[in-house]
Amino acid sequence: MDAKEVLTHVGAIDKAMKEKLPPSALIDLLTSLKKGVVATEKLLRDTKVGMAVNKLRTHSDKAVSDLAKEIVVKWKQDVGQKSKQPAARSQDKSRATASPTIAQNPIPSPKKGESKSRVDSSKGSAKEDLVDLAITGDATRDRLIGVLYNALCLESDATPDRILTLAKSLEADVFINHKKKLELPYKKRIQTLYINLKDKKNPNLRKRVISGEISTGRLATMETHEMASEELQGQYKAIQEANLRESMVAKPEKSISDQLQCGKCGKKKVSYTQAQTRSADEPMTTFCTCEHCGNMWKFS
Ligand SMILES: [Zn+2]
Structure with a gap:
């Protein structure tokens, strides 16, 4: 599947969500993405398909969320395998x-x-x-x-x-x-x-x-990167992880909750965003900011 087709799918997913189409519509789209896409960082980033699928992991329909989770795991593996190649550089x-x-x-x-x-x-x-x-x-x-x-x-x-x-x-x-x-x-x-x-x-x-x-x-x-010094290997790993996060995680939308209470000033006017900071099968991390005093904290 080329980037254009992937984009069409992303658009269709958005539409299905907005118009609250039945889960079967999403399952069709996801199944087709699962079959047709070999993920690369560039593809995920350019088409934002990573974000679109990532969002569906929390969909209320279990079949949809399960399939989305499966795809996220698969794509992370795809990206992981791809990224080994450029790191080897051209020496050999x-x-x-x-x-x-x-x-x-x-x-x-x-x-x-x-x-x-x-x-x-x-x-x-x-x-x-x-x-x-x-x-x-x-x-x-x-x-x-x-x-x-x-x-x-x-x-x-x-x-x-x-x-x-x-x-x-x-x-x-x-x-x-x-x-x-x-x-x-x-x-x-x-x-x-x-x-x-x-x-x-x-x-x-x-x-x-x-x-x-x-x-x-x-x-x-x-591989050349495996032979590299520990310092370089550490840097390499950090870059890999940052790239992966960037390509997979949706830019979170701020929402304000009156359920969360600020531990510092005690006001219940807390904005929060959620992000997947670790692997796909771990719970989301919630980042909180008190709109009153600016106190920030996180939990997962
Ligand atoms: Zn506060």
Whole structure:
């Protein structure tokens, strides 16, 4: 269903509500929206269909409200899935085609005193650590194992053995994920991993890989935003949630109640708005403002 058709449905829903048409009219419209719409943030925002359906979740007819709730949940999922793609940025377009999981051999944690530690952990490279990179019999693969080694060894006290084991395993996972083809997607994926692993602002990623908390199999298919620093991930999540709220929640209409009493001045002249602040199956939050003294509070 294109935006124009969606708009027609939104108009029809408004009309059905205004003219108090029987619930069956709304159910027809909702059913058609449910079948025809794969939600995107833009579509929800541009057509305001998110708001229209969101309003119907509180409709007095149970069949209507149930269907509206179902659609809201589905669309939130649609939007959630879509939003993963732009976040991955363009660094690695191959990810979409990479097979998701490959058997992952857990790498044993380093044993104490396993071998000599690295000379200077503040810098270093496979070359300085005198690591033998004749591993796979293929010059390109060996070189890229060295590249991953150079990223993983930054600021690490782990032994060269440990780092090499991880670099080998990571390269092998990426290699298998790309059907053992030494083509651009494989190389780009290694490059993305290299850039993220050596990121000075994100030392945690390296640490978590070296400690074994993140397996190389997992890392091989990780989205860029998952590899990001915690700070960035927090920001990313907040933006996602704000966007979603904006596209799903109706601009609330103010109403004045003489049932609500202000806790501060005791007057019963309180305006309130309701909004869905959390997930769709939780109760609405009511935001209250005392029209007399300006006191504000909320409850759900
Ligand atoms: Zn008051």
